Amino acid sequence: MKLKGLVETSFVDWDGKICSVVFTPGCNFKCPFCFNGALVLDPDSVDNVPEQALFDLLEKHKDFLDGVCITGGEPTLSPDLADFCKKIKDKGFLVKLDTNGATPEILKSLIENKLLDFIAMDVKGPWENYSDFAGVPIDGEKIKESVRLIMDSGLDYEFRTTLVPSLHTPDVFEKLVSQIKGAKKYCVQKFRPGFCIDKSLNTDQKQTDEEMNVFAETARKYIDNVKVRGEK
Numbered sequence: 001m002k003l004k005g006l007v008e009t010s011f012v013d014w015d016g017k018i019c020s021v022v023f024t025p026g027c028n029f030k031c032p033f034c035f036n037g038a039l040v041l042d043p044d045s046v047d048n049v050p051e052q053a054l055f056d057l058l059e060k061h062k063d064f065l066d067g068v069c070i071t072g073g074e075p076t077l078s079p080d081l082a083d084f085c086k087k088i089k090d091k092g093f094l095v096k097l098d099t100n101g102a103t104p105e106i107l108k109s110l111i112e113n114k115l116l117d118f119i120a121m122d123v124k125g126p127w128e129n130y131s132d133f134a135g136v137p138i139d140g141e142k143i144k145e146s147v148r149l150i151m152d153s154g155l156d157y158e159f160r161t162t163l164v165p166s167l168h169t170p171d172v173f174e175k176l177v178s179q180i181k182g183a184k185k186y187c188v189q190k191f192r193p194g195f196c197i198d199k200s201l202n203t204d205q206k207q208t209d210e211e212m213n214v215f216a217e218t219a220r221k222y223i224d225n226v227k228v229r230g231e232k
């Protein structure tokens, strides 16, 4: 599996778990607010991390690591993702997948083959104009299909949104959360200006804690378990 980054120990990427985090190259989205430009636009410019480095680490810290968070980029673009998940699980560790939800057929196969323990999926905007948030033409129906698959999977999961002040107006946000009504868990994440793919967004102001709480209250009209996270 091609990897482009490894965080040895994280307490913040999987609520309630201690995990290592690996980054995969490339993404099929170009979200204007993405702050992972190199990994998305020019993954070859980022050094490779040998897969064995992760497995050595897991062996060394097996006493306190619960699992591995696979993030990107977009991990479902990696052709050997299923084998990689299996290898991690065969060693007795849990697997969390971060995904943009654009490939429901791959998600379905990973779920059916019991290769995932937790899924975190971005829900970026209303289905009908999802492309405005993804930065490329996207069929919102695919995203909707992934949401349905995850909600019906029986797995633990969360949906999450990085809130961008100039994109997520209160009306847009309410439409977004109403689409995932009844979800098990939802997180609103603070926007991080300064490194956005669309440089014009770098002048957007970060939301205040009070503003984030207002968005969270709107989300609680549709979802019981809503969390506010810092910059992501």
Ligand code: SF4
Pocket (backbone or CB within 6 Å): 027, 028, 029, 030, 031, 033, 034, 035, 036, 040, 072, 073, 074, 100
């Ligand atoms: S924010 Fe996520 S889905 Fe969007 S371009 Fe960046 S890595 Fe891809």
